Amino acid sequence: MSLISEILDHNVRFVQNREYESYRTDQFPNKKLLVITCMDTRLVELLPRAMNLRNGDVKMIKVAGAVITHPFGSVMRSILIAVHQLHVQEIAVVGHHDCGMINFHCKALLDQAVQSGVSQDVIDTLNNAGIDLERWLTGFEKVEEGVRGSVKLIRNHPLMRPGIPIHGLVINPETGKLNLIRDGYETTK
Numbered sequence: 001m002s003l004i005s006e007i008l009d010h011n012v013r014f015v016q017n018r019e020y021e022s023y024r025t026d027q028f029p030n031k032k033l034l035v036i037t038c039m040d041t042r043l044v045e046l047l048p049r050a051m052n053l054r055n056g057d058v059k060m061i062k063v064a065g066a067v068i069t070h071p072f073g074s075v076m077r078s079i080l081i082a083v084h085q086l087h088v089q090e091i092a093v094v095g096h097h098d099c100g101m102i103n104f105h106c107k108a109l110l111d112q113a114v115q116s117g118v119s120q121d122v123i124d125t126l127n128n129a130g131i132d133l134e135r136w137l138t139g140f141e142k143v144e145e146g147v148r149g150s151v152k153l154i155r156n157h158p159l160m161r162p163g164i165p166i167h168g169l170v171i172n173p174e175t176g177k178l179n180l181i182r183d184g185y186e187t188t189k
């Protein structure tokens with residue numbers, strides 16, 4: 001059975017058994033918090049449990065490394081919608097130790113892409129067209145650096161609501177232990 005068939009089979013039972021009932025909520029976050037974190041598989045359940053977040057508590061955005069790559073891209077757009085229209089009053093950027101974006105380099109990804117069948121000509125064409133793949137497909141040396149970069153980008157965004165606390169945290173993907181590396185309340189006083 002294919003993965004999607006398994007998912008759909010499960011889904012039929014889930015709905016029939018009304019298992020959704022304990023997840024009912026609305027689109028506004030109860031804790032008025034937005035969490036931006038990494039797509040790492042270890043955080044799928046661990047992070048919400050470790051932060052005591054239940055369905056309905058937060059808006060959550062997941063991107064590789066919890067890094068916002070562009071001030072006018074889809075992540076920042078989502079943040080602005082959450083802040084201005086969905087009652088978000090605090091933001092937490094949560095990076096994690098042992099992140100795949102630590103020392104992640106564009107070249108390694110592009111080499112892999114070519115091995116997988118993407119033509120080198122395509123990559124050359126993109127580079128020649130002025131698309132800065134090197135800058136776009138890059139990681140960070142330390143997770144704290146990535147978190148601070150995202151916090152700074154959000155804080156300095158011209159459309160961000162002034163005074164909103166933006167926290168920076170790092171989570172251990174094994175134990176769920178959180179370290180606060182930037183207290184958003186400190187800079188909003």
Ligand SMILES: [Zn+2]
Nearest residue numbers: 038040099100
């Ligand atoms: Zn990660």
